[in-house]
Amino acid sequence: MRKQRVVVGLSGGVDSAVSAYLLKQQGHEVIGIFMKNWEDDDDSAYCSSNVDFVDAAAVADVIGIEIEHVNFAAEYKDRVFSEFVREYQAGRTPNPDILCNAEIKFKAFLDHAFAIGAERIATGHYARVRFNPSTGLYELLKGLDPSKDQSYFLHRLNQAQLAKTLFPVGEILKTEVRRIATEVGLPNARKKDSTGICFIGERPFREFLNRYIQKEPGPIRDGTEPVGSRAHGRIIGQHVGLSFYTLGQRQGLGIGGVKPKGAQKGGGEHQPWFVARKDMDRNTLWVVQGHAHPWLQSTKLAAQDASWVAGTPPMLTDLHAKTRYRQADALCQLQNKGPKEFSLSFPQPQWAVTPGQSAVLYDGDICLGGGIITSASATS
Numbered sequence: 028m029r030k031q032r033v034v035v036g037l038s039g040g041v042d043s044a045v046s047a048y049l050l051k052q053q054g055h056e057v058i059g060i061f062m063k064n065w066e067d068d069d070d071s072a073y074c075s076s077n078v079d080f081v082d083a084a085a086v087a088d089v090i091g092i093e094i095e096h097v098n099f100a101a102e103y104k105d106r107v108f109s110e111f112v113r114e115y116q117a118g119r120t121p122n123p124d125i126l127c128n129a130e131i132k133f134k135a136f137l138d139h140a141f142a143i144g145a146e147r148i149a150t151g152h153y154a155r156v157r158f159n160p161s162t163g164l165y166e167l168l169k170g171l172d173p174s175k176d177q178s179y180f181l182h183r184l185n186q187a188q189l190a191k192t193l194f195p196v197g198e199i200l201k202t203e204v205r206r207i208a209t210e211v212g213l214p215n216a217r218k219k220d221s222t223g224i225c226f227i228g229e230r231p232f233r234e235f236l237n238r239y240i241q242k243e244p245g246p247i248r249d250g251t252e253p254v255g256s257r258a259h260g261r262i263i264g265q266h267v268g269l270s271f272y273t274l275g276q277r278q279g280l281g282i283g284g285v286k287p288k289g290a291q292k293g294g295g296e297h298q299p300w301f302v303a304r305k306d307m308d309r310n311t312l313w314v315v316q317g318h319a320h321p322w323l324q325s326t327k328l329a330a331q332d333a334s335w336v337a338g339t340p341p342m343l344t345d346l347h348a349k350t351r352y353r354q355a356d357a358l359c360q361l362q363n364k365g366p367k368e369f370s371l372s373f374p375q376p377q378w379a380v381t382p383g384q385s386a387v388l389y390d391g392d393i394c395l396g397g398g399i400i401t402s403a404s405a406t407s
Contacts, residue, residue, distance in 0.1 A: 028053070030054045032058070033050050033145065033147045033148065033193065034057075034143065034145040034147075035050065035059050035148070035150070036061075036149070036150045037059040037060065037087065037094060039080065039081075039083040039086075039215065040218060040220065041151075041205065041213065041216060041218055041220075042196050043151030044090075044208060044213050045151070045204045045207050046149050046193075047086065047090055047092060047149070048208075051090055051091070057090070058092060058094075058143070058145070059083065059086075059093065059095070060095050060139070060140065061096050062131070062136055063096065063097065063098045063099065063100060064107075066100045082215045086213055086214060089214065090213075102135045103131055106135075107126045107130055107131060110123075110126060115236065116270055117307075118307045119382045119383025120274070120382070121383045122385055125182070125183060128183065128184070133184055133188045134188075137191065137192075141191075146191075147191055147193050150194065151195075151196055152170070152180070152196075153170030153171075153177045153194070153196060153197050154168065154170050154177050154394075155171070155194055155197040155198060156189050156192055164337050165186055165189035165190055165336075166189075167189060167336050169389075169392045169394065170197040172199070172200045172201050174201070178387075178389075179385070180352070181394070182385065182394050185334070186336070189336070205217075233279070240270045242268040243269070243310060245268075245269070245310035246262045246264075247263055247264035247280070247281075247312045247313075247314055248260050248263070248311055248312070249263050249285075249314060249315070250322060251317070251320065263314070264280070264281055266280075272305065273381055274302055274303065274305070275323065276302040277299050277302075280302070282300055283300070285300070298316040298317040299317075299318070300315070301315055301317075301318065303320065323378055324376035325404055326373050326377070326404060327373070327403065328377075328404070329363075329369075329370045329400070329402045330385075330386045330397070331398055331401050332399045333367050333398035335366075336396045341396075343361070344360055344362070346361055347359060347388070347389045348386055348388050348389065348397075349386070349389070350380050350384060350386050351381065358373065358374055358375070359373045359374075359388075360372045368398065369398060371388075377403075382401055382403070385397050385399060386398060386399075
């Protein structure tokens, strides 16, 4: 690759730091940009933005590149956070990191980078971009490190974005990233990987959400036994508001000591409770006992707001899919595909398929795109 002017998103973490270092070693003119996407609580103990910028600036100093601090908080609130709140209010469970990549890191950031003369942008994501000469299209591939692959979060990127993007650490293992950072003396070589949603950080999620969504308590009903049985639908607790729960959730239900109807009093183990359904019309949270309960198993799903990496739906129908991050790829059949919607059927039931999350499709290592899950059909 010829030497180019590359603007790197420096987050303060080790992955983007090593990305910038590798590009500099390859002879590119590298400029770092630190993106500030959230400023509602800069003084909060949970907000790491100021610390992250100090780390990013220290990395830039060691590598020998310029760094610019850019504020995208207004764009983030308008394009990402407002949608996040709307989805939760509707009872769905969105993934704001996917929207942040599509709207901020690969749109607002990309636009800013090219305004200051960039030829390419780069980030520290574990993914790969490949140009396929036979199709004339760019392909998004999984990162080489299977334990760190982030293509799921990048599936909404389009041809124009991929053509201008580099993922330097997508070609190497995380252990190698740490080794390089240590070897060249990067100050964040041992920094812990960030977890959680970018604007929430490490703060308690329910506490954060409560600032933006009003609590509406209602009944928790037991759906473990078949419909029509005496035990079906018994009230076993009270929820604080349906927006605060997600399908498959086990912790924080407040019903840990409740046993099945007719169970012997006293000691004894019983299966854990899981959120299985949310009835928004009746403000009712349905829970079931046991990981294998039929209400938690789905063989079909429908998705909308589809985004295809190639710009059009794939021709193939026998593919693999993830319905949540870190899930193993599941064999599926793509059906009813259109520009903006599709459905999937699975030979093996999928656990706790959740409206609002993304169903992302793969052909081997190639990420084809995906859509927002709107509904899932339980096996019974």
